[in-house]
Amino acid sequence: MTTTGRRALLAAGAATGASAVLAGCTSGDGGARRASAERARAERVARAEAALRQRSVTTARTLVERYDATLAAHPPLAARLGPLRASAAAHVKALGEGGTDARPAPATPTAPASSPTAPAVAATAAPAPVPADPAAALGELASAARRAADAHAAALLTAPPEYARLLASVAAAGAAHAFLLTEGARP
Amino acid sequence: MSALDAAQAALAAEHAAVYGYGVVGGRIGTDRKAEATAAFEAHRARRDALRRTVRDLGGAPVAAAAAYRLPFAVDDPAGAVRLAADLEDRVAGVYSDLVRAAEGPLRAEAAASLREAAVRAVRWRGTGVTFPGLAERV
Numbered sequence: 001m002t003t004t005g006r007r008a009l010l011a012a013g014a015a016t017g018a019s020a021v022l023a024g025c026t027s028g029d030g031g032a033r034r035a036s037a038e039r040a041r042a043e044r045v046a047r048a049e050a051a052l053r054q055r056s057v058t059t060a061r062t063l064v065e066r067y068d069a070t071l072a073a074h075p076p077l078a079a080r081l082g083p084l085r086a087s088a089a090a091h092v093k094a095l096g097e098g099g100t101d102a103r104p105a106p107a108t109p110t111a112p113a114s115s116p117t118a119p120a121v122a123a124t125a126a127p128a129p130v131p132a133d134p135a136a137a138l139g140e141l142a143s144a145a146r147r148a149a150d151a152h153a154a155a156l157l158t159a160p161p162e163y164a165r166l167l168a169s170v171a172a173a174g175a176a177h178a179f180l181l182t183e184g185a186r187p
Numbered sequence: 188m189s190a191l192d193a194a195q196a197a198l199a200a201e202h203a204a205v206y207g208y209g210v211v212g213g214r215i216g217t218d219r220k221a222e223a224t225a226a227f228e229a230h231r232a233r234r235d236a237l238r239r240t241v242r243d244l245g246g247a248p249v250a251a252a253a254a255y256r257l258p259f260a261v262d263d264p265a266g267a268v269r270l271a272a273d274l275e276d277r278v279a280g281v282y283s284d285l286v287r288a289a290e291g292p293l294r295a296e297a298a299a300s301l302r303e304a305a306v307r308a309v310r311w312r313g314t315g316v317t318f319p320g321l322a323e324r325v
Contacts, residue, residue, distance in 0.1 A: 087317040094324065153298055156286065165287040165321070168298040172279065172305035172319040179306050180315055 049160060053095065056155050056167060060092040063148040063174070070141050073130040077138070084177050088145075091170045142181035149174030191244040193281070193288035197297070198241055200281040201234035202251035207274040210257065215271075216264035223271065226307055230278070233300055240293060268311050275308035276319075283320030 067085040071078060131137045149171040156167035188196075208227035215223045238248040261270050282304065285297035305319035318324040 084315070087315065090317050094318070149302070153295075153302070156298055157291070157295060161287040164294060164298075165283050166318075168286040168301050169283055169318045169321045169324075171298060172302040173315060173317060175302045176305040176309040176315045176319065179309055180313075 048158075049163075052155055052159055053163065056152060056170075057092060057096045059148050059151045059155075060088065060095050060170065063144055064088045064092055066141055066144045069130050070137050073132075074134050074137055077134060081141075084180065087173060087177065091173065094166060095170065138181050142178040145174045145178040145181060149178065188284060188288050190285070190289045190293065191241065191246045193285040194237060194240050194244055194293070195246060195249050197278075197281040197285050197300075198234065198237040199249050200278050201230055201237055202249070203255055204230040204274045204278050205234055206251065206255045207257070207270060210261055211267045211271045211274070214261050214264060214267035216267070219264070219268070222310065223267070226271065226275075229303065229307075230274075236296070240296075272308050272311035275304045275311065276316075279304040279308065279320035280322055 064085065067081060067088055071081055071085065128140070131140055152167045152171035152174065156164040156171070159167055205227065208223060208230060212220070212223045212227060241248040257270065258273055259266070259269070261267055279301050282297045282301035286294055286301065289297055301320050305315070308319065309315045
C-alpha cells in the first residue's frame with residue numbers, strides 16, 4: 001500500500017469516528033439507527049425466506065414436469081403415475097401458499113447462490129429425455145423424486161418452523177413415491 | 188411446543204411403536220416377518236436416540252406405558268400389516284411436530300425419521316399419502 005493510500009484510509013477512519021461521536025451526542029438518533037438496522041435485517045430475512053419458498057416451489061414443479069414428460073412418453077403408465085402426479089402437484093400448491101406466486105420461477109435462484117439446494121435445482125432444471133423403456137423411465141422418475149426430496153430436506157434446515165414442517169412432509173412423500181415408482185409395484 | 192416437549196412426544200410415540208411392532212411381529216406371518224423385525228429394530232434405535240435427545244435438552248425421558256390399547260383388533264397377518272402402517276402414520280405425525288419445534292441437527296434428524304416412517308408406511312400399505320405426518324392436510 002502506498003503512503004497516500006494509508007493516509008487516505010486513516011482520514012476516512014477519522015471521519016467515521018467523528019460522525020459516530022456526533023451521532024452519540026444526539027439523543028434518539030442512535031435508537032433510530034438501531035431500528036433501521038433491525039429493519040434492514042428483517043428485510044434480509046424476509047428476502048431469504050421468499051427465495052427459499054421460490055426455490056422449493058421450483059424444485060417441486062420441476063418434478064411435476066418430469067411426471068408429465070414421463071406420462072407423455074408412456075401413456076400406459078397413466079394409471080400408475082396418476083395418483084403420484086396428483087400428489088406432486090399438491091406439493092407445488094402447498095409450498096407456494098402464502099407468499100410465493102405459483103407462476104413459473106426463474107431457472108436461477110434470485111438470492112445469492114449460498115443455498116445448499118441450488119445445485120439440486122440446477123441439476124433438475126435441464127431435463128434429460130425420458131428413457132424409451134418403461135422400467136427405465138420409472139427408475140429415472142424415482143431418481144428425480146429422490147433428488148427433489150433431498151433438496152427439500154436441505155432447504156428445511158434454514159426454513160421458518162412451519163414451512164420446515166411442510167418441507168419435511170413433502171420430502172418424506174417424495175421418498176415414499178420413489179419407493180412406489182421402483183420397488184412398490186403393487187396392483 | 189418447545190423442542191423438549193416435541194422430543195418427549197416423539198419418544199412416547201416410539202415407545203408405542205416398539206410395543207406395537209411386538210404385536211405386529213406375533214401376527215405378521217412368515218413372508219413379511221423380516222420386514223417387521225427390521226422396522227421393530229429401527230424404532231427401538233430411534234427410541235434410544237430420543238432418550239438421549241431428551242436428556243440433552245434437560246428433560247427426564249418419558250417411560251413406556253405398562254400397556255397400550257391397539258387402535259383395532261389384530262388377529263391375522265392382514266391386521267398386522269394394517270397396524271404397522273398405522274404405527275408409522277402416528278410416528279410421522281410426531282416427527283413433523285419435532286421438525287417444527289427443533290433447529291439444526293435435531294431438526295434434520297426429525298426430518299430423516301419422518302422420511303423413514305413415510306417410506307415404511309408405503310411399504311406396508313402399498314399406497315402413499317400426499318402429506319405424511321400432516322394430519323391437517325391429509
